[in-house]
Amino acid sequence: MTKTAIKKNAGKASSKNAFDVMSYLRHDLFPHFLCPGCGHGIALRALMWAIHELEIDKDRIAIVSGIGCSGRLGAYIDANTFHTTHGRPLAFAAGLKLARPDLEVIVITGDGDCLAIGGNHLIHACRRNLDITCMMLNNEVYGMTGGQVSPTTSEDRYTTTTPLGNTEAAFDACRLAEAAGAGFVGREVTVQTPTLKNLLKDAIAYNGFSFIEVISDCTEIYGRKNDLGNSPEMILSQKSQMRPNSYGGVIVDEPFRPNALPTGVLSTNARPEYGETYRNAMASAKRKK
Amino acid sequence: MAGMKVKKTSPRHEFEIRLSGSGGQGLQLLARIFAHAFSSEGKVVAQSQSYEPTSRGGLSRSDLVVGMSEPDYPLATNIDFMLILDQVAVKAADGVISDDSLVITDARLVTDPPKGAFRVLALPIMETAIGLGNPRVANIVAMGALTGEGNLCSIEIIEAAIRENVHAKLTNLNVKAFQEGLNLVAN
Amino acid sequence: MTKATHQQNLQGNHACALAAVAAGCRFYAGYPITPSSEVAERMSLELPRVGGTFVQMEDEIASMGAVLGASMGGIKAMTATSGPGFSLKQENIGYGVMAEVPCVIVNVMRGGPSTGMPTRPAQGDVMQARWGMHGGYQIIVLAPASVSEVYGQTVRAFNLAERLRTPVVVLIDEVIGHLVETVRIPDPGGLDIQQRNWAAVAAGEYQPYAAGDDMVPAMARPGDGYRAHTTGLTHDESGFPTQDPETVERVSRRLLGKFEHHRAQIDQFEELQTRDAEILIVAYGISARAARRAVREARSKGIKAGLFRPITIWPFPQQALTKAAKKAKRILVPEMNAGQIVLEVERVAGRGRVKGINRIDGQAVTPSDILEAIGTGD
Structure with missing residues (x-):
């Protein structure tokens, strides 16, 4: 889209209006930095669409991101956006949400940011259960630094630091999040954009920590290195590897990520949201004194 | 108070106390009660401690520098009154006590007290505490002995400080322990 | 708890927590580390009383991240740590400098390097506080020398952080952090509490x-x-x-x-008999307390000694030191490290007349260490 074709910011969104992604974006940063074929832009669109349908005031939205390709997405969103340090967006988000429960805090992170350097923060964010939505874009690679192996790189795949093929096992991030106590866990591929949008809506609406793994694609670096085809080919192949809503007994015996992944809402629970729990406990302790 | 000895010296304004023993003997609490009492009298206290990373056993010491205003240097360098409740703490006397110092030790637990020109009083502190039914009040028995022998503070103020710093259930036991400690040095 | 303005016996770390609350801090995130943990413990008790939030995070890095997150949300925020944790926090402190996020980081210094001596005092983080991050930057570091000063400087740390939109470090040695002193806490109503400059334009x-x-x-x-x-x-x-x-x-x-x-607004220092001082001691924290007594004892023996005590140690008060050192033939710098601020003193005063007095045995510098270096003839 050319700059002149971009509409002026439409202000507060309403679902009565048709969804126009440009009314949720900052226009002065275009053209954007994403490579052709990158799945991250689709995920961004789905997130904006979910926010639009939930009719959340943009002033109340806080986007917290880390470092990497995923980390750069926040800057394009017309909201309160915080581009933080590598691996730490969940830590920043915890402070922000505890200090400002009125804000809708959404973390955008990647597989390296969230599962490697920030892995400890993920498991504790799941355990703590603050009302934060964490959207992890999994493209199986460190794209911004040039294509190194990540904790979700499939076995045998080539990256710049696995020139002979990856010999390490990959995380199943959703099972990790569920085991750590996340209140709402789901996964979707980018090609199913309306389904992804609905999943994100449920995640944002959920009062507690929600973890959404978006299976994204890095066509330019990872796809090329592994001969996975162009972007449409990559995302269609991803789709064929997914097992919608089939989470359950099927993969429980597999310690790490299997070849076929379930999608949809994978687990929910009704644990109390931590910020409310803390404030209520402190208020009642104060009354007793 | 009945049985109180005649004061040997006039009350001091500036002095240093070292309370030493092994971890778990309640020396930090003792220091806190002393500090509370001295500051209630209008004095200014600097209380420091040295302890090991573990909570029990090993050398533990707590120091009080007492004066009428904030001291230039808040750490003890020239101890006037020293309590030693365990043999392990004898080394804490090295280089900081002088001929004028008073050293009170537990007669049973300190088998080899520091030697020098200073006065050493070996008292049955632990034995007295056991006699009261609780060896854990040895620290308060020692407090009585130090207070009486050193004329450190008014008895009423110390007793009030004890009441404020120990659990209500244990107040009577501790006050009794303090009085028994005073009695150990009462003649 | 004893009422404010009453005289009380207060530990340095507790004074830090009470001052933070009085300065308007309403968020604390931390991770347990000796010898700073009493700051966290006191905050976990005090913050709920004023509607604030305490959270013990999963690690030191997360604590610093959460503090920045809370501050970006508009709340005054603080953390406390010691050397190893301070190292872990550096990247996020750098973020605070770059993104101009007000916050206060308390570092109660212990022996090092590495795990070192957790319960023993040191002053080994002076250079880490100044140069721990990467890139060209400035940072404010305050070094109190008594419990009452811990209170005052913690309040000042918040004021500087908020007014200048920057992280401020309060650097306390273990002696002062764990020292209990009889202090008179000021009436919170009488404190000068400054607020952040909030955007007000369209x-x-x-x-x-x-x-x-x-x-x-x-x-x-x-x-x-x-x-x-x-x-x-x-x-x-x-x-x-x-x-x-x-x-x-x-x-x-x-x-x-x-x-x-x-x-x-940033600079603060104390001078004791520097005007005619031929032997100048430059010291901070507990070492300055030792120096204070050493100077008085030296003076009582007719030796023209003086003390220059930077309270704000970074940025270093070089102009004031230059003035205080005018007549000094010798400048002694006692520190509980292998020689850190002495390098800065040498830079300002010239190497020839500057000498460090360094204790690296986990013990505080004593007045006699300094008197010995002064050479009183004893």
């Missing part, structure tokens, strides 16, 4: 990093309609990343310049 006119004469940009509070972008990347006045050399030069100069601009 949303369309707001430039997140455009500063006025005082070189400190007004901060946007989420929810106030500015929808600003915050990043640790080098950014222009709009808040968005840039690598344009001219712009980078301009914004970097402004980021450094705001400290120089507010230098009068």
Whole structure:
């Protein structure tokens, strides 16, 4: 889209209006930095669409991101956006949400940011259960630094630091999040954009920590290195590897990520949201004194 | 108070106390009660401690520098009154006590007290505490002995400080322990 | 608890926590580490009483991240740690410097390097506090020398952090952190408490990093309609990343310049008999307490000794030291490290007359260590 074709910011969104992604974006940063074929832009669109349908005031939205390709997405969103340090967006988000429960805090992170350097923060964010939505874009690679192996790189795949093929096992991030106590866990591929949008809506609406793994694609670096085809080919192949809503007994015996992944809402629970729990406990302790 | 000895010296304004023993003997609490009492009298206290990373056993010491205003240097360098409740703490006397110092030790637990020109009083502190039914009040028995022998503070103020710093259930036991400690040095 | 303004026996770490609350701190995130943990423990008790939030995070890095997150949300925030944790926090403190996020980091120094001696005092983080991050930056570091000063300097740390939009470090040695002293806590109503400069212009006119004469940009509070972008990347006045050399030069100069601009507010030091001092002691923290007694004892023997005590140790008060050292033939710098601030003193006063007195045995510097170096003839 050319700059002149971009509409002026439409202000507060309403679902009565048709969804126009440009009314949720900052226009002065275009053209954007994403490579052709990158799945991250689709995920961004789905997130904006979910926010639009939930009719959340943009002033109340806080986007917290880390470092990497995923980390750069926040800057394009017309909201309160915080581009933080590598691996730490969940830590920043915890402070922000505890200090400002009125804000809708959404973390955008990647597989390296969230599962490697920030892995400890993920498991504790799941355990703590603050009302934060964490959207992890999994493209199986460190794209911004040039294509190194990540904790979700499939076995045998080539990256710049696995020139002979990856010999390490990959995380199943959703099972990790569920085991750590996340209140709402789901996964979707980018090609199913309306389904992804609905999943994100449920995640944002959920009062507690929600973890959404978006299976994204890095066509330019990872796809090329592994001969996975162009972007449409990559995302269609991803789709064929997914097992919608089939989470359950099927993969429980597999310690790490299997070849076929379930999608949809994978687990929910009704644990109390931590910020409310803390404030209520402190208020009642104060009354007793 | 009945049985109180005649004061040997006039009350001091500036002095240093070292309370030493092994971890778990309640020396930090003792220091806190002393500090509370001295500051209630209008004095200014600097209380420091040295302890090991573990909570029990090993050398533990707590120091009080007492004066009428904030001291230039808040750490003890020239101890006037020293309590030693365990043999392990004898080394804490090295280089900081002088001929004028008073050293009170537990007669049973300190088998080899520091030697020098200073006065050493070996008292049955632990034995007295056991006699009261609780060896854990040895620290308060020692407090009585130090207070009486050193004329450190008014008895009423110390007793009030004890009441404020120990659990209500244990107040009577501790006050009794303090009085028994005073009695150990009462003649 | 004893009422404010009453005389009380208070531990340095507790004084730090009480001062933070009095200064308006309403968020604390931390991770347990000796010898600073009493700050966290006291905050976990005090903050709920004033409607604030305490959280023990999963690690030191997360604690610093959460503090920055809370502050970006508009709440005064603090953490406390010791050497190893301070190392872990450095990257995020750097983020605070770059993104200009007010916050206070308390470091109660223990023996090092590495795990060192957790329960023993040291002053080994003076250079880490100044140079622990990467890149060219300025940071404010305050070093109190008594329990009452811990209180005063913690309040001042919040004021400087909020007014200058920057992280401020309170550097306390273990002796002062764990020292209990009889202090008179000021009536909170009588304290000078400063607030952040919040953006007040129309949303369309707001430039997140455009500063006025005082070189400190007004901060946007989420929810106030500015929808600003915050990043640790080098950014222009709009808040968005840039690598344009001219712009980078301009914004970097402004980021450094705001400290120089507010230098009068930042600098603080104490002088004791420096006017005619032929032997000048330069010391901070507990070492300065030892120096204070040493100076008085030396003076009582007719030796012209004096003490220059930087309270704000970074930026280093070089002009004041130059003045205080005018007549000094010898300058002694006692520290509980292998020689850190002594390098700065040498830079200011010239190497010839400067000598360090260094204790690296986990013990505090004593007055006799200094008197021995002065050479009183004893």
